[in-house]
Amino acid sequence: MSGVVQVAGELIATRRAGAYHHLTIVSPGVAELARPGQFVALAVGGATSANLLRRCFSIHRAKPSGTYGGTVDVVVAAHGAGTTWLTGLRPHDPVDVVGPLGRPFPLPADAVPCVLVGGGYGSAPLFWLAEALQARGCQVEMVLGAASDDRLFGVVEARRTADGVVVTTDDGSAGRRGWVSDVLGDVLDRTGAGVVYGCGPMAMLRSVTEIADAHGAVAQVAVEESMACGVGVCMTCVLPVTGNDGVTRMVRSCVEGPVFRGDRVRWDAFADGVCRVPADTLGAPSAGGH
Amino acid sequence: MVDMSTALASMVLPNPVMTASGCAANGHELHRFFPVSELGAFVTKTVMAAPRSGRGTPRMAETASGMLNSIGLQGPGIDAFAKEDLPWLGSVGARALVSIAGTTAEEFADVAERLASSPAYDAVVGVEVNISCPNVANRGLVFACDPVSSERVVRLVRERLPEGTPMFAKLTPDVTDIVSVAAAALRAGADGLTMINTLLGMAIDTDLLRPQLAGVTGGLSGPAIRPVAVRALWEVTAAMREGRLPTAPLIGVGGVRTGRDALELVAAGASAVQVGTATFHDPSRPRRVVDELEAEVARHGFGRFTDAVGIAHDRTARP
Numbered sequence: 001m002s003g004v005v006q007v008a009g010e011l012i013a014t015r016r017a018g019a020y021h022h023l024t025i026v027s028p029g030v031a032e033l034a035r036p037g038q039f040v041a042l043a044v045g046g047a048t049s050a051n052l053l054r055r056c057f058s059i060h061r062a063k064p065s066g067t068y069g070g071t072v073d074v075v076v077a078a079h080g081a082g083t084t085w086l087t088g089l090r091p092h093d094p095v096d097v098v099g100p101l102g103r104p105f106p107l108p109a110d111a112v113p114c115v116l117v118g119g120g121y122g123s124a125p126l127f128w129l130a131e132a133l134q135a136r137g138c139q140v141e142m143v144l145g146a147a148s149d150d151r152l153f154g155v156v157e158a159r160r161t162a163d164g165v166v167v168t169t170d171d172g173s174a175g176r177r178g179w180v181s182d183v184l185g186d187v188l189d190r191t192g193a194g195v196v197y198g199c200g201p202m203a204m205l206r207s208v209t210e211i212a213d214a215h216g217a218v219a220q221v222a223v224e225e226s227m228a229c230g231v232g233v234c235m236t237c238v239l240p241v242t243g244n245d246g247v248t249r250m251v252r253s254c255v256e257g258p259v260f261r262g263d264r265v266r267w268d269a270f271a272d273g274v275c276r277v278p279a280d281t282l283g284a285p286s287a288g289g290h
Numbered sequence: 291m292v293d294m295s296t297a298l299a300s301m302v303l304p305n306p307v308m309t310a311s312g313c314a315a316n317g318h319e320l321h322r323f324f325p326v327s328e329l330g331a332f333v334t335k336t337v338m339a340a341p342r343s344g345r346g347t348p349r350m351a352e353t354a355s356g357m358l359n360s361i362g363l364q365g366p367g368i369d370a371f372a373k374e375d376l377p378w379l380g381s382v383g384a385r386a387l388v389s390i391a392g393t394t395a396e397e398f399a400d401v402a403e404r405l406a407s408s409p410a411y412d413a414v415v416g417v418e419v420n421i422s423c424p425n426v427a428n429r430g431l432v433f434a435c436d437p438v439s440s441e442r443v444v445r446l447v448r449e450r451l452p453e454g455t456p457m458f459a460k461l462t463p464d465v466t467d468i469v470s471v472a473a474a475a476l477r478a479g480a481d482g483l484t485m486i487n488t489l490l491g492m493a494i495d496t497d498l499l500r501p502q503l504a505g506v507t508g509g510l511s512g513p514a515i516r517p518v519a520v521r522a523l524w525e526v527t528a529a530m531r532e533g534r535l536p537t538a539p540l541i542g543v544g545g546v547r548t549g550r551d552a553l554e555l556v557a558a559g560a561s562a563v564q565v566g567t568a569t570f571h572d573p574s575r576p577r578r579v580v581d582e583l584e585a586e587v588a589r590h591g592f593g594r595f596t597d598a599v600g601i602a603h604d605r606t607a608r609p
Contacts, residue, residue, distance in 0.1 A: 234570050
């Protein structure tokens with residue numbers, strides 16, 4: 001496990017970004033350690049909050065030094081009590097930050113072409129990743145998809161950063177009508193990409209993995225599993241992943257992930273909004289269950 | 291200067307604050323936030339005989355001032371625990387209170403025996419026998435729901451542990467009469483009791499109109515259940531004071547977030563306090579409660595922590 005700090009942070013900027021909120025939080029020590037793909041766990045609701053569980057967000061940007069000290073940026077969709085509290089914060093309000101957490105996106109040793117795929121605000125960490133890849137000489141193209149125009153995140157930033165950008169929306173309100181999986185194969189053929197990075201809903205990550213496999217590319221996906229703590233102690237954010245030894249284990253996405261090789265994730269376990277324990281998992285329940 | 295040390299049977303600790311089993315993994319993770327040796331004891335995640343995957347997901351649902359969990363006792367198994375986790379806890383100077391379980395009384399005893407044969411057994415200050423986890427496929431296997439089952443498990447574990455290893459039975463409040471289960475555990479050789487485990491609960495997703503947890507039901511924890519813990523500690527302590535139960539130390543657990551919360555359990559009768567779900571909110575919470583509880587004990591003018599144990603029984607207004 002890599003370095004992590006817990007700091008009493010301070011919100012210094014909050015603005016709307018389509019359907020989302022973009023927050024900048026002064027959190028000394030976090031930005032210095034952070035790498036693309038890692039996340040922060042934020043406490044919500046204050047010291048007497050009835051919402052005890054941390055909310056985890058992929059780091060959109062990390063700036064080790066600035067006017068106020070190190071900052072991290074996160075993108076929040078307000079859909080529950082905790083995220084609504086966060087989006088209601090005003091500048092200079094305190095936010096307790098734990099981070100950086102999890103394993104970052106691995107970067108290729110060679111300057112291979114890469115394609116970065118983001119679903120909805122899952123694109124948040126990809127711009128920072130794109131810059132890290134470009135610094136290694138990698139050509140970077142991005143594919144951003146969402147249900148509708150307002151649920152895309154970072155299209156302008158993508159066009160500024162990447163060597164090519166394709167946008168899809170389910171309703172056709174921006175870019176091509178359809179899913180990222182409809183266009184990804186063509187982008188892989190055109191770029192000859194060796195690595196595909198994905199961040200977004202689980203169903204999208206599964207498609208990204210399958211398409212990458214079919215085109216001879218490695219998929220590195222950052223999964224979204226609900227977490228209670230973010231630091232590895234609650235055991236709620238697990239998913240079945242096959243290790244180098246060929247054995248499937250229920251592993252914590254907060255510590256062993258959130259980035260996994262797509263072909264190691266047991267996508268067959270996910271259906272109907274739940275993840276079952278595959279029968280060949282280490283310590284899987286016998287008849288009757290756990 | 292307050293003397294914060296506490297003695298639980300033969301287990302003497304520099305302070306009365308512990309992690310709660312299943313809320314702190316096996317130490318590595320929290321050690322990034324504070325030295326786990328600074329806690330009175332570190333209570334490990336319940337370990338069973340074999341590696342165990344636990345249940346599918348969702349395993350967790352947030353509730354008002356609490357949460358439901360349905361982990362299903364995921365763990366590496368006692369051999370891996372004894373080989374890897376326990377030596378590490380010893381190496382950082384932690385005092386390990388090891389939580390064990392089994393699906394049968396014999397498995398409990400087997401786990402105890404394999405634990406006792408670990409070369410790192412020196413790090414063990416006690417064993418907590420988890421006879422009350424609600425996340426088992428068969429509710430009939432929650433041993434602590436039945437005095438006879440509780441007694442059988444505790445007796446078998448006692449036989450396999452080295453003489454002198456303090457043993458605590460962890461009880462559920464989901465019973466008609468917790469005093470009778472406490473009596474059975476003490477009769478079978480438990481040195482003390484840990485109270486309380488989670489309460490069985492359930493939440494329904496009101497958009498999908500189906501259970502939120504893949505395992506349907508789960509254990510309710512967090513500040514929402516603290517009054518239940520206080521009541522359980524109160525009842526058992528009262529029974530001891532009235533001579534209906536042999537006197538034995540109690541470890542309080544349930545909804546502790548602050549030093550003041552911890553003091554509440556202490557005043558009801560707990561000689562030590564575990565911090566559980568609050569650790570998910572703040573990974574530094576167990577360590578902070580050490581200082582906060584000391585400040586609370588000082589605020590009341592006690593020179594020793596133990597002066598506050600069970601004090602609410604003495605101060606109850608008589609009608």
